[in-house]
Amino acid sequence: MRTIETIQELKAWVKETKGSGETIGLVPTMGFLHEGHISLVNKAKAENGRVVMSIFVNPAQFGPNEDFDRYPRDLERDQRLAEQAGTDVIFAPSAEEMYPRESQISISAGALADVLCGAKRPGHFDGVLKVVAKLFHLTEADRAYFGQKDAQQLAIIESMVEDYNFPLSIRRGETVREEDGLAKSSRNVYLSEAERREAPLLQQALQLGKQAAIEGRDPVSVVRQYLDGRISGEIDYIELLSYPALAKEIEGEAILAIAVQFEKARLIDNLIFHVKGN
């Protein structure tokens, strides 16, 4: 496995790989890998000749008061895990390599970013689209892999690909969970022991909420009641929306999503399922 730090070297590898007729699968990450990332690599390996994983803690998607500086990083460990999973290339550029100048042209996620995490993290998804568009172009990937845990991100990226006819397919990976149901996340390391014991309640609450939604009851109050008094973190939002359109009117696929701010970690989780329309 090669680790590439410059755009020039990446482009040379892409040219050589494409020239030999191989397809390229891209797994974009911010590193500090967990089984969720590895499951995306496995999927990418099954569908492409070569797999490139980007590891880049993207400053453009962090707000001024967010956790960019203390976002967990461990490139050596990531290299070991990525190689074990069969990754061919890690692309781990510096921020200066990715953003050598201030962007003149901006991409905006628009109304899709007005709900869920987007409403709480202004500019976050614009920053995601900025780096993702760059990575799509730099790797010339045939397929790119994103986990459903970041369901809003996935929906917004799918929209960009559709609106602008990017020549690649977005492939969805199912959320990978701990045995007790907690969604794997790089940020889980920042949970205190007590918070770690509470964290699986998010998924339990969502399961109850899903059942309620399917039965035509209000899932948001079900989730809220279940968590009330049982978690120390503060609920940021609980929302039921259509998926992937993220609209209030639901017919067909829906997402029930939650975000909870614990002391040092903000956790998100969701369930995507089918509900009948009115």
Place this chain on the structure above:
Amino acid sequence: MRTIETIQELKAWVKETKGSGETIGLVPTMGFLHEGHISLVNKAKAENGRVVMSIFVNPAQFGPNEDFDRYPRDLERDQRLAEQAGTDVIFAPSAEEMYPRESQISISAGALADVLCGAKRPGHFDGVLKVVAKLFHLTEADRAYFGQKDAQQLAIIESMVEDYNFPLSIRRGETVREEDGLAKSSRNVYLSEAERREAPLLQQALQLGKQAAIEGRDPVSVVRQYLDGRISGEIDYIELLSYPALAKEIEGEAILAIAVQFEKARLIDNLIFHVKGN
């Protein structure tokens, strides 16, 4: 030469062409071809295995009071001219094919669109970037060709390619002119006979302005004085800016640009040249 109207058919052609190892040159146009377009095709033919020309009067780049409906169109004539020039494929989609739904994600030209034509045509360059990003992705072109007559468009597209690492090169084509100096334009057909006689004065004025700028005099007043009382059209702007940054502070390449609104045609022209900084 083939004319392709659907994205599906275009993608099949691109896949086949790329698969055979050929490079693709893209000449994006709104049709009603003139020698300016043909010179871009010639350039594209010299540098690529295959040349695709898009012909699409892009509704997204016309304002509500602009000339979208009466923009000149003649596909049969365009097909003849494009084929004579050696174009391999014309891509001439309908508006529904290009925009099957309202875009969720937007691209904005930002401050680069605050000067020259952008200041007079709000949203114009956002619409240009929208269609150009789509065409770049759909054709998977190695090189795309744009004329310097639309110098602000060229600068903004170059910025998008740089900011987002599109895997293609933008190639600049020199402005092609009538014998009397008038820049070739599809909109010239809408000049009255009297206006057509006045139109070459724009280029003459710019030449005098260029000389003034190089000598350290104010080119804008030189251009304005030269045209004062000699053209019936209304001057929309005369501006000297750096190029391609389009900033007020000039050191090195500069653009002296003009736009004039005649009765039915809005003409633009420019000169790009080297000036010494202060």
